[in-house]
Every structure is written in structure tokens, then in C-alpha cells.
Amino acid sequence: MTTAGAYAEFGSREARGASPTYERLSQAVARDDALLALLDGLPPAKRQPNLLFGVVRWLGGPVGDPDAFHDFVVTHWPAVEAELLTRATQTNEAGRCAVLLPVLAALPQPLALLEVGASAGLCLYPDRYAYRYSGHRVGSGEPVLECVANGLVPPARVPQVVWRAGLDLNPLDVTDPGDVSWLDALIWPEHAHRRARLRAAAAVAAADPPLLVRGDLVDDLPALAARAPTDATLVVFHTSVLYQVPLARREAFVRLVRGLPGHWIANEGPEVLRYDGLPDPPNDALHNVLALDGKPLAWARGHGQEMTWFG
Numbered sequence: 001m002t003t004a005g006a007y008a009e010f011g012s013r014e015a016r017g018a019s020p021t022y023e024r025l026s027q028a029v030a031r032d033d034a035l036l037a038l039l040d041g042l043p044p045a046k047r048q049p050n051l052l053f054g055v056v057r058w059l060g061g062p063v064g065d066p067d068a069f070h071d072f073v074v075t076h077w078p079a080v081e082a083e084l085l086t087r088a089t090q091t092n093e094a095g096r097c098a099v100l101l102p103v104l105a106a107l108p109q110p111l112a113l114l115e116v117g118a119s120a121g122l123c124l125y126p127d128r129y130a131y132r133y134s135g136h137r138v139g140s141g142e143p144v145l146e147c148v149a150n151g152l153v154p155p156a157r158v159p160q161v162v163w164r165a166g167l168d169l170n171p172l173d174v175t176d177p178g179d180v181s182w183l184d185a186l187i188w189p190e191h192a193h194r195r196a197r198l199r200a201a202a203a204v205a206a207a208d209p210p211l212l213v214r215g216d217l218v219d220d221l222p223a224l225a226a227r228a229p230t231d232a233t234l235v236v237f238h239t240s241v242l243y244q245v246p247l248a249r250r251e252a253f254v255r256l257v258r259g260l261p262g263h264w265i266a267n268e269g270p271e272v273l274r275y276d277g278l279p280d281p282p283n284d285a286l287h288n289v290l291a292l293d294g295k296p297l298a299w300a301r302g303h304g305q306e307m308t309w310f311g
């Protein structure tokens with residue numbers, strides 16, 4: 001797909017209905033030959049809308065007015081380019097724990113959680129957050145994660161977690177204000193509730209920081225999994241990660257994770273991890289597929305705001 005096509009699709013499929021600011025901005029970039037030429041000078045993975053918009057926000061630039069955005073990017077291109085080349089989209093969305101929770105709570109307890117592509121590790125605390133599934137409250141504490149649950153009986157309680165560890169090519173540190181402000185810059189402009197959720201979840205993680213290991217989800221998974229306590233159920237999981245991993249490495253990861261003891265939870269786009277016989281998604285919005293040990297169970301919206309159970 002061309003860069004213009006990627007921005008147009010981002011506007012119409014991802015931002016529409018979720019961020020009028022980014023919908024307008026991505027459609028404007030899709031028609032902006034000067035910005036497209038600058039972006040096309042970068043490696044493909046560095047041209048993405050979320051990365052560009054996050055970098056401009058991080059640098060204090062305007063995203064509300066496409067003309068001002070254009071001027072800022074053109075004028076500050078050396079700084080924008082440098083940040084695009086060194087940073088990555090590492091959005092860490094604690095809200096995705098609302099999608100994981102029903103599966104985690106149904107596994108033999110206690111759990112040893114190992115998240116690959118953990119970013120700052122905010123999804124490693126499903127037992128510390130509270131949840132409201134279509135009004136039904138589970139757990140206590142902050143943040144409270146709201147999830148519209150279709151066809152799902154919400155779990156009675158949160159799981160018991162005795163070990164938590166994350167693996168990431170570039171782990172972020174919730175105790176580092178610079179890392180937290182990058183996570184903040186990646187949140188879309190109108191999403192004040194997600195910004196508040198980031199602060200609350202980062203406080204939970206900072207009070208008891210997770211074991212985060214720098215490494216690759218294929219090369220370094222066996223060694224980290226071997227550190228998990230053997231008297232707990234090992235759960236290797238990932239949410240919105242494998243789209244960043246080339247196909248051959250994705251396949252290697254799936255072979256590897258299937259050979260580990262314990263369970264494997266995937267929450268990824270249907271084009272990223274493919275399953276036979278998926279029902280149609282409930283609507284046109286982008287969805288992940290939640291799966292346990294390779295069996296698809298539910299459609300899940302990207303930030304954990306809604307799930308539709310079919311498993």
C-alpha cells in the first residue's frame with residue numbers, strides 16, 4: 001500500500017468514530033505531496049500515522065490544524081525525522097486487561113504471567129485493576145476498566161498472580177517520566193479517559209515494578225519462561241504485538257509458544273494471526289481476535305472497550 005493509502009485507510013478505519021482530530025489529519029496527510037515525499041524517504045515501518053502523530057505531539061507540535069501540522073513537520077523535519085527513526089509505537093493500553101481477564105480467571109490458579117511485547121508492562125497487572133463489564137463490577141482498585149461485554153458471563157473474581165514478567169525489544173520504564181510522556185503522546189488527542197487510565201495504571205506498576213527483560217519474543221522467550229515458578233500456571237500472552245513482527249518470525253513464535261508448558265493467550269488482528277471458521281465481526285470497527293491455545297474465543301476492540309464472545 002502507498003503511504004497516501006495507508007494514511008487514508010488509517011483515517012477511515014482506525015480514527016473514524018474514535019478521533020475526529022486524527023481522522024481529519026490523516027486524510028490531509030494522504031493528500032499532502034510534500035509530507036508524503038518526506039515520509040517516503042523513511043523505512044516503511046517508520047511512516048505510520050500513529051508514530052508521526054505521536055512524535056509531533058511529543059515535540060510539542062500541533063495536531064488539531066492540518067495546515068499548522070504541515071508547517072511544523074516541514075520546518076522541524078530534522079528533529080521529526082530523528083524521533084521517527086529512534087522511536088516506535090509502543091502504546092501500552094491497560095484497558096486490554098478487560099479482554100484478557102475472562103480467560104485468565106478461568107485457568108487453574110495461581111498464574112505466572114509472561115507477556116511478550118509488554119512495552120511498559122501495564123497489562124501485567126490484571127489482578128490489581130477493577131473492571132465494569134456492561135455495569136457488572138469485578139475486583140477493586142484503580143483504574144476501573146470499562147468493557148461492553150456481549151455474550152459473556154463476566155468472571156466472579158480477578159485471577160491470582162504470583163509472578164509477572166515481560167519481554168520487549170525496547171522495554172519502557174513507568175518510573176521514568178520521559179517514558180511515561182512518550183506513552184502519553186501516543187494516546188489520541190480526544191482520549192482523556194485513556195490518559196487518566198495510563199496515569200492510574202502506571203502508578204500501580206510503579207509501586208511494584210514488573211520484571212521486564214529486553215529481548216526478542218522468539219530468541220529470548222525460552223530463557224524467560226524457564227524463570228517462571230513451576231507451581232503456578234504459566235500463561236504466555238500478547239496483545240497488539242504481532243503486527244510489528246515479520247510473518248516468518250510470527251510463525252516461529254507460534255511454533256515456540258505451542259511447545260511451552262502452560263497456556264497461550266493471543267489478542268491480535270485476524271489478518272495477523274489467522275484462524276479457520278471465524279464468525280463475522282460484530283461491526284466494521286477494527287477488532288482483535290482473542291484466542292486461548294490457538295482456539296478463537298471472542299472479538300475484542302483495540303483498547304479493550306468491548307468484546308463479543310463466540311467461543
Ligand SMILES: C[S@@+](CC[C@H](N)C(=O)[O-])C[C@H]1O[C@@H](n2cnc3c(N)ncnc32)[C@H](O)[C@@H]1O
Binds near residue numbers: 094216238
Ligand atoms: C503496540 S505495543 C503493545 C504493548 C502491549 N502489549 C499492550 O497491548 O499494551 C507493541 C510492543 O511490542 C514490542 N515488540 C515488537 N516486536 C517485538 C519482538 N520481536 N520481540 C519483543 N517485543 C516486540 C514493541 O517494542 C512494543 O512495545
